[in-house]
Amino acid sequence: MYFILFQVLTCLRFLAKGDYLSEIADIHGISKSSGCLIVHRVIDAICTTLKNIKFPTATEDLKKIKMEFYKVAHFPNVIGAIDGTQIPIQGMSSDDEHLYICRKGFHSINVQAVVKPDLRFTNAVCKFPGSTHDAYILSSSSLPECISNLTAGGWLLGDSGYPLKEWLMTPINNPKTGQEERYNSAHCRTRNVVERAFGVLKARFRCLHKTGGCLPYKPSKCTRIIECAMRLHNLAIERNVPFMEIAEPEPVEQEVHHLANENINASTLRMRIVQTF
Known part of the structure; x- marks a missing residue:
């Protein structure tokens, strides 16, 4: 199991750079399948917990x-x-x-x-x-x-x-x-x-x-x-x-x-x- 910070940083690199997952995996010393799993796991966690797109009503x-x-x-x-x-x-x-x-x-x-x-x-x-x-x-x-x-x-x-x-x-x-x-x-x-x-x-x-x-x-x-x-x-x-x-x-x-x-x-x-x- 990779540390949470490592997973978040791996995901942020993908989002910010647009690199192929194979490149991200090589940079971070992990397999492509692990990189893919990490990226989508972090993305799902952010979408589930960060509820900050709200239309104002007050x-x-x-x-x-x-x-x-x-x-x-x-x-x-x-x-x-x-x-x-x-x-x-x-x-x-x-x-x-x-x-x-x-x-x-x-x-x-x-x-x-x-x-x-x-x-x-x-x-x-x-x-x-x-x-x-x-x-x-x-x-x-x-x-x-x-x-x-x-x-x-x-x-x-x-x-x-x-x-x-x-x-x-x-x-x-x-x-x-x-x-x-x-x-x-x-x-x-x-x-x-x-x-x-x-x-x-x-x-x-x-x-x-x-x-x-x-x-x-x-x-x-x-x-x-x-x-x-x-x-x-x-x-x-x-x-x-x-x-x-x-x-x-x-x-x-x-x-x-x-x-x-x-x-x-x-x-x-x-x-x-x-x-x-």
């Missing part, structure tokens, strides 16, 4: 979050920024393999997350194949019910890949007035926090970044690794660990969500916000 907490978001670009009442990111995984030979091929042409898990101004994740869904549309992941998550039950109110900011809701503000496609352009600018600057969070996450844990290759496991294990990294990311922020430098931000590709019947109440609410810019 009125005072939400008030603080709204104030911090407002400081960015004067966009009111924001309680989170939402987006998705593709995490590369190895190919597979199964009937549902095609579902894991994302728009960029590689196998992946499409991870949805909500972020606070300090780059901490408050909600994460990391179980859907790479081809899954962001809007579908959102509708299948607990977020719609969670936000609708908030007594303090507020809304998320999402890109054009999401549907406009009374609790989810999206950009205006083809803005025609100065106010609409300023709304879009403030929306983009405020929502940028989620893209920064993904950038920091992948810089800290190279196993999630495309430069680290891909996660060489079946999807169920990959989702566990992603969840573990996100929980450790939050812990690092809580402990004031300095952010890693993001050398080259990944390009953001947005899908435009088209609705046959746009949510009238949400559209009216958005126009009221536009009038404040």
